[in-house]
Amino acid sequence: MQTSAKVMMASLVAAILLGSGIAASSTTISATVQESQSAVETAQYNLLISIIQELETMNENIVNQTRTINYVSTVNDSCVPAAAADLAGCSLAGMDMQGYPLINTILANADLRSANLQGADLSGADLSNADLSRAILTGAHLSATGESHFIFATLTGAKLFRADLTGADLTGADLSDADFTHALLTRAVLADSNLARAALPNTDFQGARLDGADIIDADLRFANLAQASLADSDLSGAVLTYANLTGANLANATLVRADLFNADLSGANLSWGSPQNALPLPGFSPLFLRNIINLPANLAGANLSGADLAGLDLSGVNFFGANLSGADLTGARLGDANLSSADLTNAGLDGAYFCNTTMPDLSVNNSGCSETTSNQISEASPTELPQSSN
Template identity: 40%
Template sequence: MDIQAQLELHKQWLETDGKDGKRFDEPHLSRAILNGANLSGAYLVKANLNETKLIGANLSKAHLSGAYFKEANLSDARLMGVNLVGANLSGTKLVRAILAESNLEGADLFEANLEGANLSEANLVGTNLGGANLCSANLIDTNFLGAKLNNANLTGADLTGAYLTKANLTGADLTGANLNDTNLVEANLRGAKLVNTSLKGAILCNTTMPDGSIDNSGCR
């Protein structure tokens, strides 16, 4: 049975509470090689894609909430507008992946590789990006409310207009990053590297700076 047929059966299974179709889970996609596959609009809620190769695949507008992508390779994949709420992407390779306008609220991206990825206008509220590689990533207008970015590599990243209220940026490397017009209210930057970092227009209020001091210059 080809992959499109399996996906349709999984969708039926979910819509009928298991009375029809067939669940699409571990036996089918874990460690599968799906490089370049067109899975746009696919319904893979809670599916197991651990260690799956999806290099250059099209997953735009797919339903992937609660899915497992641990150590999968999604480099150069298109995931624009994707629902990844609560998904597990720890250790996943997402180099140059397009995740613009996607919903990753509460997702686990611990130590994921997002170098050069596009996450502009994405929802990353409460997302775990601890130790993640976001070097040169496009994070314009991204929502990081309460996100964990501790020890993340954000060198050269563009965070213009990003919402970083209550974000944990302890130990993060922001060398050469653009944080112009960001909202850093109650953000924690203790131990972070801000070498050649631009903070023009950034809002600092009850913000913990790298040296542990509190900056209230932007409080109203």
């Protein structure tokens, strides 16, 4: 066989293999040629390799062009995701946009259900009224250079693990059942949003606004809510164990069944209504406060002015520097409680139980210690009565 015929045959073999979709590399074609022809001169061999590599490049370009055509055909010419693009109202449901640069992109009213936006950069993007139900936003950047807007967006069941939503506006957004574990929401606006049953452990809400938010049964273990505003929010059944609520505003918040074991509420505002009216604090049910009592409970510096704490077991609670002015502590059990520097102005203390209680002036009140045994017997069920020492 002549040399030119050899080259033509090799080229034909390469074209057939590549055109048929068979993964063919320079090494594969070289091996094929070497097996079919035992000797190929060096110059001709190099020419053959050059032709094969050119064919491979052409094939790769064709594949990429085909992918692009197929991708564009799934949306429309005006709905191709890109930075600063206007994709308002576009249907992008289920689309894989992992790692896409979507900075300042307009996605208002877009359908992004089950879309994969893992690691995508949505800084400054407008997702107002967008539907991101079950979307994956793990590690997404949503505010690195600009504050994203999710006003009234739907993110039900969305995955936002370690997502950066610093300063994002999620006013009225539906975030129920979403996973925000380790997410960054500092200074974010979540007023009137729905966070029911959301997974929020270790989430950073420092300085965030959650006024009027529905946070029922949410998991906020170890969350940072320092200086956050949760006025008028509903935290019924929420788990806030070890949460940082220092300086948080919980005015008029509902905390029925909430678990704040080891939560830090130093300097928090837990008032209900105006101190002048001394309205009760309905969020503080006996069950709520007994959950807090899993020591060490810290309500140091908390504002409990006008709160209704009558008859509750507050044993061992740290009220250092707390504002209890006008609070009703009638019949409350304050054994081992720390009331040092607390403000008890006009507080109702009739029938309150004191034993080893540190008072505001640092004196220790043991006036009720002698009642301990009789109280235990009168309150215990028959199976709980103290056993005789004999």
